[in-house]
Amino acid sequence: MSGILKKTCYVTFVIVMSFLLQECGGHNTSIQDCGHKIEMRYASNLEMEEYDGYTIAKIRNPWDTTRTLHTYMLLERGASRPKGFSSATVIEVPLDKSVVYSVVHNSLIHELGREDAVSGVCDTEYVSESWLRKRLSSGKTLDCGSSMAPNVERILQISPDAVLLSPFENSNGYGKLGHAGIPIVECADYMETSPLGRAEWMKFYGRLYGRREKADSMFATTEREYLKIRELASSAEVRPKILLDRIYGQSWSVPGGKSTMGIMIEDAGGLNPFGDNNVLGSMQLSPEKVVMESGDADIWLIRFSKFPLTLSSMAADRQLYTKIKAYREGRVYGSDSMKSHIFDEVAFHPQWLLAEMAGIFHPEIEMPELSRNYFNILEN
Numbered sequence: 001m002s003g004i005l006k007k008t009c010y011v012t013f014v015i016v017m018s019f020l021l022q023e024c025g026g027h028n029t030s031i032q033d034c035g036h037k038i039e040m041r042y043a044s045n046l047e048m049e050e051y052d053g054y055t056i057a058k059i060r061n062p063w064d065t066t067r068t069l070h071t072y073m074l075l076e077r078g079a080s081r082p083k084g085f086s087s088a089t090v091i092e093v094p095l096d097k098s099v100v101y102s103v104v105h106n107s108l109i110h111e112l113g114r115e116d117a118v119s120g121v122c123d124t125e126y127v128s129e130s131w132l133r134k135r136l137s138s139g140k141t142l143d144c145g146s147s148m149a150p151n152v153e154r155i156l157q158i159s160p161d162a163v164l165l166s167p168f169e170n171s172n173g174y175g176k177l178g179h180a181g182i183p184i185v186e187c188a189d190y191m192e193t194s195p196l197g198r199a200e201w202m203k204f205y206g207r208l209y210g211r212r213e214k215a216d217s218m219f220a221t222t223e224r225e226y227l228k229i230r231e232l233a234s235s236a237e238v239r240p241k242i243l244l245d246r247i248y249g250q251s252w253s254v255p256g257g258k259s260t261m262g263i264m265i266e267d268a269g270g271l272n273p274f275g276d277n278n279v280l281g282s283m284q285l286s287p288e289k290v291v292m293e294s295g296d297a298d299i300w301l302i303r304f305s306k307f308p309l310t311l312s313s314m315a316a317d318r319q320l321y322t323k324i325k326a327y328r329e330g331r332v333y334g335s336d337s338m339k340s341h342i343f344d345e346v347a348f349h350p351q352w353l354l355a356e357m358a359g360i361f362h363p364e365i366e367m368p369e370l371s372r373n374y375f376n377i378l379e380n
Helices: 003-023 103-111 130-138 152-158 195-199 202-208 212-233 260-267 287-294 311-317 319-323 350-361
Strands: 036-038 046-051 054-060 068-076 089-093 098-100 118-121 162-165 184-186 242-244 251-255 282-285 299-304 332-336
Touching: 046 202, 054 202, 068 184, 089 202, 098 103, 103 118, 103 130, 103 202, 118 130, 118 152, 195 212, 195 260, 195 350, 202 212, 212 260, 212 350, 242 260, 251 260, 251 287, 260 350, 282 287, 287 319, 299 350, 311 319
Parallel strands: 068 089, 098 118, 098 162, 162 184, 242 299, 299 332
Antiparallel strands: 036 046, 046 054, 054 068, 251 282
């Protein structure tokens, strides 16, 4: 072999090796340890890559998308920590003991068949699921106080493998808990900007609790059913105008054009009267402005809790409600969240709510039997 050819082969080999190492993240891993990137089709704030014996999960900062909020190494229990990823928080999986702040995540963990790993919860006044009530009554799961001011001593008593909580912008850390040496899982799924984007995070939670295959299968079903309903609803010739919720305090919270609920209204074949913008979350508007812009709403969906809601009680509370077309025509639907579990279930199964909304909006179109009867028409 000529010297030029040898040199060319050597240079090619170096380039290929460099490329492979870069593809493996450049974290002092060998080529055979190169990870497999897990496809995330909808989630914008989560990336995962699987290696032999561990998974790397990177959570993007939703408030500054140029930065990473947290990097985790989900290390299979008993395995040795590999070289590299020095900045990652190591969590041994599957979790055996965990403190879970949100009822939304507790519901998913139960569905994954790992309720035995829920050792502590917060905000127990909002817990309506019977399985969790039983665990609280028996002492298998401990009440850790409010999610905004948790009982850190109780959490330390549990000595969990991890604490799952929802991060907030400019939270200034987690105080005493943040210095306790317990891995904190920042559940930023609620900051996703699409229903399927948030639901896709179940892949991450499945790996935390040793239910990878089940979580991946559940999401595949969620995706397939959601897209099918959206396709059916898109064939509707008329799109009714949809009003959501009601007045709280001095304002009315309505869904922005790019909010999860705003997207679901559109995907169900409805028209969001406040959707002509790029707002990712809710907008706080004056009641008068809401009625002015959506007084002709065809259908009104209201989520409530604790106190029964009727058309009469609404009118007694605010005469302004009676000016809305859907109220006058008796097309107001209510969902008692403490009984319907709408907030517990829909985050990771948006197809269930989408099917019901599409059925209400378009009774002329035959929809899949997926509705959980979250909403019922309000009586006088």
